Amino acid sequence: MNAGLVWDRDGADWPNRNSSRFIRAAGLQWHVQIAGSGPVALLLHGTGASTHSWRRLMPILAGQFTVVAPDLPGHGFTSTPDAKGLSLAGMAREVSDLMRTLALQPDIIVGHSAGAAVGIRATIDHLLTPRAIISINGALLPFGSLVGQLFSPIARLLASAPMVPQIMAWRGQSRAAVERVLSGTGSKIAPRDLDYYARLFKSPSHVAGALGMMANWDLKQFADDLPKLDAKLVLIAATDDKTISPADAAKVALLVPHACVVSLGSAGHLAHEERPEEIAEITLAVSRGLD
Template identity: 35%
Template sequence: MPPDRMPQDWPYRDKTRRVASRPHDWSVVDIGKGPCLLMLHGAGGAGHSFRNLIPLLATHYRVIVPDLPGQGFTRSGARGRYGIDAMAEDVATLCKTMDIAVSAIIGHSAGAALALRLSPLLNPKGIVGINAALGAFDGAAGVMFPLLARVLAVTPFIPHVVAKLWGNPATVNKLLTATGSPLDAAGQAQYLTLVRDAAHVDGTLGMMAQWRLDDLMRQLPTIATPTLLIASSGDLAVPARISRDAAHQMSAASYVELADHGHLVHEEAPQAVADLILHFLAGLTPD
């Protein structure tokens, strides 16, 4: 049964179910048959961001798409577990609860960092990162915004204020355009639903406040899992060089850059992204 807060027209609502896996009450899309792909969205999004990619992969694989703790429609059971290490442990526990063996992990933005952190816990055959957020953001915003997020995350009433102030079509469209990915009306409406949800805003701010990548970045050269890093030349949120530089540090990583599209390339150009993913997965050791 999908979560009660989920709109009737939410993508893959009929394939979404609750999974109680400590410490969270997860919202998980489970669709398709075959080797299992775990798909992890970025901060501020939800599993819905893979809505256009899912049907292109579910014809070959069983696709598992959880909303991350506190975001989308997953109810958090521990606000102190939004950092990358704790979240990786909780996602691994979710997979154990669901009794699934993950063949590959696909992550977008911060979800790509989480996918790499999960490598030693789930031992996948491959990892795909889409516009992976693996470095510090440039400019003044990169200094001020994390600090602001930490303040907001420990002030209980602030998420409600943010949801009220930002939860309008013009602001959401501006936020999406700032990523280099102006979406269609349906995509914008789905993000508007999330921004208007104070619980989702609280989960997003909490994740941003607790997210630390120093250990993961030091470990990149030791990650031997075959990895494909896909970047977009038009990404205004995470520059393509972040993925390119990370690939150079990894012993088993390859890098592909798509022209023109922005940070949400998997929503803008799902077929191009799916083609790269399927080609990469086909080259992995069979299950």
């Protein structure tokens, strides 16, 4: 089994391939897509995903923005850092280093799930200075249940076992298994999008990156730091999200000085893939409101 994804093979039909480039930054080899012109919009995907998840949103936003969409460290076609680099603070630093290497500063950050946390962490730490952040079903609060409290230690254990990513990637070769995982998020995505996730889940390096990311995050400290966020925060909460409770957005809004909640009906955790036109409209409205 090939441990990693190979661009010439696995990326031959990658969405928005013409916008792809490979950049060396923060000691990593990055796959990043850049398109359009205008104010910079940085798109940050969630755990286990990649640039493919922006395949329909990115071209829409490129009409108004310079869109920058990287594969996060350990995901897709970007190389994997050590455990410290897979922490929330580590990823925030690495993404910020990438943007400095590109000589681009985001005017707005659009982050899905864990990607929203990366963007917010980088902003709180003054590594990036966006005027607004849009969180799509953001994973911004600690899991409250006993299962949630055990989740990170279990992920850490799995990530440290050399054979676990290979075994999970082998399981990922079952399209039906991948479909069950994604449907469990409350989302209904197109068959083509399912194909890309299936391709990612077959890669032990991608699976290891996702596990390492989950194992090394401290969302309790992050939640304590949320009141320090100065940028405007728009929290999109999909009503059918089965991964992150829509109620979390309201809780976060109480912690952040300049925050508001936008409810999105009939969409699940992967709302940006299900409803890209509406996410684009919200993004454009937020951008106009900054002028």
